Amino acid sequence: MSDTPARLLALLSLLQTPREWPGSELAERLEVTTRTIRRDIGRLRDLGYPVEATMGAVGGYRLVAGTAMPPLLLDDEEAVAIAVGLRTAARHPVAGIEEASVRALAKLEQVLPSRLRRRVGTLNTATVPLVPAGGPSVDPQDLAVLAAAVANRERLRFAYQTADGAGSRRLVEPHRLVVAERRWYLVAYDDDRDDWRIFRVDRIRQPHPTGMRNAPRELPGGDAAAYVTSTLYSLAPTYSAVATLHMPAAEAAARLGDASGDVEPIDERTCRLRGHTDTLEWLAFRLVMLDCEFEVHEPPELLGYLAALGARVTRAASPAARAPRAGDAADDTVDANN
Amino acid sequence: MSDTPARLLALLSLLQTPREWPGSELAERLEVTTRTIRRDIGRLRDLGYPVEATMGAVGGYRLVAGTAMPPLLLDDEEAVAIAVGLRTAARHPVAGIEEASVRALAKLEQVLPSRLRRRVGTLNTATVPLVPAGGPSVDPQDLAVLAAAVANRERLRFAYQTADGAGSRRLVEPHRLVVAERRWYLVAYDDDRDDWRIFRVDRIRQPHPTGMRNAPRELPGGDAAAYVTSTLYSLAPTYSAVATLHMPAAEAAARLGDASGDVEPIDERTCRLRGHTDTLEWLAFRLVMLDCEFEVHEPPELLGYLAALGARVTRAASPAARAPRAGDAADDTVDANN
DNA sequence: GACGTCCAGGACAGATCCTGACCTATATGA
DNA sequence: TCATATAGGTCAGGATCTGTCCTGGACGTC
Numbered sequence: 001m002s003d004t005p006a007r008l009l010a011l012l013s014l015l016q017t018p019r020e021w022p023g024s025e026l027a028e029r030l031e032v033t034t035r036t037i038r039r040d041i042g043r044l045r046d047l048g049y050p051v052e053a054t055m056g057a058v059g060g061y062r063l064v065a066g067t068a069m070p071p072l073l074l075d076d077e078e079a080v081a082i083a084v085g086l087r088t089a090a091r092h093p094v095a096g097i098e099e100a101s102v103r104a105l106a107k108l109e110q111v112l113p114s115r116l117r118r119r120v121g122t123l124n125t126a127t128v129p130l131v132p133a134g135g136p137s138v139d140p141q142d143l144a145v146l147a148a149a150v151a152n153r154e155r156l157r158f159a160y161q162t163a164d165g166a167g168s169r170r171l172v173e174p175h176r177l178v179v180a181e182r183r184w185y186l187v188a189y190d191d192d193r194d195d196w197r198i199f200r201v202d203r204i205r206q207p208h209p210t211g212m213r214n215a216p217r218e219l220p221g222g223d224a225a226a227y228v229t230s231t232l233y234s235l236a237p238t239y240s241a242v243a244t245l246h247m248p249a250a251e252a253a254a255r256l257g258d259a260s261g262d263v264e265p266i267d268e269r270t271c272r273l274r275g276h277t278d279t280l281e282w283l284a285f286r287l288v289m290l291d292c293e294f295e296v297h298e299p300p301e302l303l304g305y306l307a308a309l310g311a312r313v314t315r316a317a318s319p320a321a322r323a324p325r326a327g328d329a330a331d332d333t334v335d336a337n338n
Numbered sequence: 339m340s341d342t343p344a345r346l347l348a349l350l351s352l353l354q355t356p357r358e359w360p361g362s363e364l365a366e367r368l369e370v371t372t373r374t375i376r377r378d379i380g381r382l383r384d385l386g387y388p389v390e391a392t393m394g395a396v397g398g399y400r401l402v403a404g405t406a407m408p409p410l411l412l413d414d415e416e417a418v419a420i421a422v423g424l425r426t427a428a429r430h431p432v433a434g435i436e437e438a439s440v441r442a443l444a445k446l447e448q449v450l451p452s453r454l455r456r457r458v459g460t461l462n463t464a465t466v467p468l469v470p471a472g473g474p475s476v477d478p479q480d481l482a483v484l485a486a487a488v489a490n491r492e493r494l495r496f497a498y499q500t501a502d503g504a505g506s507r508r509l510v511e512p513h514r515l516v517v518a519e520r521r522w523y524l525v526a527y528d529d530d531r532d533d534w535r536i537f538r539v540d541r542i543r544q545p546h547p548t549g550m551r552n553a554p555r556e557l558p559g560g561d562a563a564a565y566v567t568s569t570l571y572s573l574a575p576t577y578s579a580v581a582t583l584h585m586p587a588a589e590a591a592a593r594l595g596d597a598s599g600d601v602e603p604i605d606e607r608t609c610r611l612r613g614h615t616d617t618l619e620w621l622a623f624r625l626v627m628l629d630c631e632f633e634v635h636e637p638p639e640l641l642g643y644l645a646a647l648g649a650r651v652t653r654a655a656s657p658a659a660r661a662p663r664a665g666d667a668a669d670d671t672v673d674a675n676n
Numbered sequence: 677g678a679c680g681t682c683c684a685g686g687a688c689a690g691a692t693c694c695t696g697a698c699c700t701a702t703a704t705g706a
Numbered sequence: 707t708c709a710t711a712t713a714g715g716t717c718a719g720g721a722t723c724t725g726t727c728c729t730g731g732a733c734g735t736c
Contacts, residue, residue: 004342004343004693004722004723004724005342005343005346005347005381005385006385008343009385009409012409013409016445016448016449017445017489018444018445018448018485018486018489018490019486019489019490019491019492020490022681022682022683023682023683024681024682032724032725033724033725033726034682034683035685035724035725035726035727036723036724036725038683038684038685039685039723039724041683041684042684042685043343047343047344047347049449053682053683053684054682054683054732054733055681055682055683055684055731055732055733056681056682056683056732056733056734057680057681057682057732057733057734057735058551058681058682058733058734059681059682059683059732059733060682060683061683063448063449064448064449065448065449065450065451065452065455066449066451067451068451069411069412069413069414069417069449069450069451069454070449071347071350071351071409071410071411072409072410072411072412072445072446072449073407073409073410074407074410074442074445075407076407077435077437077438077441078438078441078442078445079407080435080438081424081427081435081438081439081441081442082420082423082424082442084427084432084435084439085420085423085424085426085427085439086419086420086423088423088426088427088430089419089422089423089426092426094422094461096461097415097418097419097422097461099415100415100416100418100419101419101422101423103415103416103419104412104416104419104420106356107354107355107356107410107412107416108410110354110356110400110401110402110403111354111387111401111402111403111404111407111408111410112403112407113403113404113405113406113407114403116407117403123432123434123435147356148356148357151355151356151357152356152357152358153357154357211396213396243654287654288647288650288651293650293653293654294654295653295654296654296655303655304655306651306652306654306655307652307655307656309626309651310648310649310650310651310652310653310654310655311648311652312626312631312648313626313644313647313648313651314644314645314648314649314652315631315633315648316581316625316631316632316633316634316644316648317634317641317642317644317645317648318645342693342694342695342722360710360711360712361711361712362710362711370695370696371695371696371697372712373695373696373697373698373714374694374695374696376712376713376714377694377695377714379712380713380714391711391712391713392703392704392711392712393702393703393704393710393711393712393713394703394704394705394710394711394712395703395704395705395706395709395710395711396704396705396710396711397703397704397710397711397712398711398712399712
C-alpha cells in the first residue's frame with residue numbers, strides 16, 4: 001500500500017531485467033492491482049522511459065532503448081563488475097571518454113556500499129596488468145577522489161613525489177583531469193605557489209578533500225588538455241621514434257590506434273611509422289604486438305631495448321644455453337614539473 | 339508542482355554528482371520550496387539511500403555509501419564510458435565476475451539509446467586489442483544477446499561455425515554463459531539434437547531470440563562451469579607447458595594471476611611454472627611480460643614460437659641486416675564440440 | 677470462428693498524500 | 707554574536723493516488 005516512488009523504482013528495477021513481464025506478475029510482486037501497474041507503466045512512459053508492450057496471449061512489458069538513459073538499478077554483483085570495468089578503464093584510458101570514465105567511477109565509488117568496495121579492491125589487486133606499466137600506475141580510487149574534488153570545486157591536499165624522489169605537501173584548487181601520452185595529469189592551481197601546476201596523478205599520494213570550496217578560476221588559455229600537452233612537449237625529453245613496418249599503412253594505422261603516431265605508406269606492403277613517446281616499453285610492446293616484420297631506425301634507446309628483449313626471448317627458447325642474467329629494464333625519467 | 343516521483347529521481351540524480359548541495363540550490367533547481375526538499379531528502383532516507391547532511395554555514399546534502407546500491411543516474415557520456423568498460427571486460431574476463439559483467443552489459447545494452455550505442459560501437463572498433471587474440475574474439479553485443487536469452491529463458495537461433503569450417507544452424511535453449519581458459523562458452527540444450535551442447539561464443543554468428551520461452555531444464559550434474567571444463571579437458575588437445583622463471587615464486591604467482599597454472603619455488607630466486615594452455619600466443623605473451631629471465635622446457639611448439647618471436651625482435655633491432663620474411667603465426671586448433 | 681489472455685484506458689468515489697506557509701530548535705563558521 | 711545551514715512539527719487546502727468498475731483491441735489457441 002502506498003509509497004508510489006518506491007514502487008516505481010522497484011518496477012524500473014524489474015523491467016531492467018532483460019525479459020518480458022506480464023502485468024499480472026508485476027502486480028503480484030509489487031502487491032498492487034494490475035490497474036495500478038498499468039498506471040505506473042504510463043507514468044514511466046511519461047517520464048520518458050519507453051516501456052514496450054506486446055499484446056496477445058503471451059504478451060508482457062519490457063523496457064527498451066529510448067532517447068534518455070533510465071536510472072540503472074544494479075544488484076551487488078553487477079555494481080562490482082561495473083566498478084572493476086571502470087577501474088581498468090581508468091588504467092588504460094580510451095581516447096575521448098577518459099574524463100567520462102572517471103566521472104562515472106567517482107559517481108559509483110561515492111555510493112558503493114563498503115562491502116562491495118572491499119570486493120572491488122581485492123579483485124582489482126588480483127587482476128594482473130595486461131600491458132607494460134611504464135612507470136608507477138595510478139590508483140583508481142585516488143583518481144575517483146580527484147574527480148570528485150574537481151566536480152565539487154573543493155580544495156585538495158596531497159603529498160607529491162617529484163622525479164628526483166623528493167616529497168612535498170600540496171594544497172591546490174583542482175581544475176581538470178587530463179590524459180596525455182597514456183598518463184593521467186591533474187591541472188590545478190597551487191595555492192602555496194600562487195600559480196598553475198600540472199601533477200602526474202601516479203605521483204600523488206593520499207589525496208583528501210579539505211572541505212574548503214574555491215571559486216572557479218579560469219585557466220589561462222582555457223583548454224586544459226592543450227595546456228598539459230604543450231607543457232609536456234616543452235619539458236619532457238621524449239623520444240622520437242622512426243620504424244619501418246612490413247604491413248600495409250592502412251592496416252598498421254588501424255591496429256596501432258590513433259595515439260601512436262603518424263603512419264605513411266612506403267609501398268603497398270610496407271609503411272613508415274613516426275611517433276614520439278616517453279615510454280619505450282609501451283612503444284616496443286605495440287610494435288611487437290603488430291605481429292609483423294618491422295625495423296626500428298630511431299631512437300637508439302628503443303633499438304637497445306628491443307635488442308635486449310630479443311636476446312631474452314631467444315635465451316628463453318634455447319634452454320640448453322645458460323648465461324648470467326642481464327638487467328634490461330629501461331627507466332622512465334620524464335616529469336611534468338617539479 | 340506535482341510529479342513527485344520524477345522529482346525524486348531528479349533529486350537522486352543531482353545528489354549523485356560528487357559534491358555538496360545546499361538545500362536552497364536544490365529547491366531552486368527543482369522548483370519547489372526548501373521545505374519540500376527537506377521532505378524529499380527524508381523520503382530518500384526512508385527508501386534506504388543515506389543522504390548525509392553537514393550543518394552549519396557551509397552545509398549541504400550529499401549521497402554517501404549505504405548498504406544498498408541506489409539507482410545510478412548517468413548522463414550520456416558516463417553511460418558510454420561504462421558500456422565501453424564492460425565491453426572490454428567481456429573481452430578480457432576477470433575471474434569470478436564474468437557472469438555479472440555480461441549481465442550488467444545486457445542490462446545496459448537493453449536500455450542504451452541508439453545514438454549512444456553507435457558511439458560505443460565506433461569507440462569499440464577504434465580501440466586496439468591490448469593482448470593477443472588467440473583466435474577470433476567475441477562480439478560483446480552478441481554476448482549481451484546471449485545473456486539476455488539466458489535470463490529470459492528464451493529459445494535462441496544462431497549460425498554456428500565448427501572447427502573444420504562447416505556451418506550449421508542451431509535452435510537451442512540457452513542455460514548458462516561460462517568462461518573457461520579465457521574463452522566464452524554457451525551451455526545450452528540443443529533442441530534439434532536433443533542433448534546438451536557447449537558452444538564457443540566466438541563461433542556463434544547472428545544470434546537472435548525467437549520469442550519462444552522454454553521451461554527451465556536441469557543440467558545433469560548441475561554445475562555448468564564444471565561441465566564446460568570437464569568437457570574441454572576430455573576433448574581439447576591442450577599443450578602442457580613447463581618453464582623456469584628467474585623470479586621468486588610468490589612474485590611470479592602474483593604477476594601471473596590465478597589462471598596461469600601452478601608455480602612452485604625452486605630456490606629463493608627461481609621457480610617452476612607448470613600450466614596448460616591452448617593458446618601459445620597468450621602464454622608466450624604472459625611470460626615475456628613478466629620482464630624477467632626465463633627458460634621454456636615444454637612444449638616444443640612454445641619453444642618454436644618464442645624462437646621465432648625472439649628472432650623477429652632481434653631483426654627489428656638490427657636494421658642493417660635484411661632477411662626474407664618468415665611466417666611465425668601458430669594456429670589454434672582447439673574446439674569444444676562438433 | 678469462438679474463446680481466453682493480455683494490454684489500453686475512461687469514469688468515479690474515497691482515502692491518502694503532498695505542498696507551501698508558518699513555526700522553533702540546533703549546529704557551525706566567520 | 708550573527709548569519710546560515712539542516713531538522714522537523716503543525717495545519718489547511720488541494721491534488722493525487724488507488725481500487726473497482728467498465729469497454730475495446732490484439733493475438734494465439736482450440
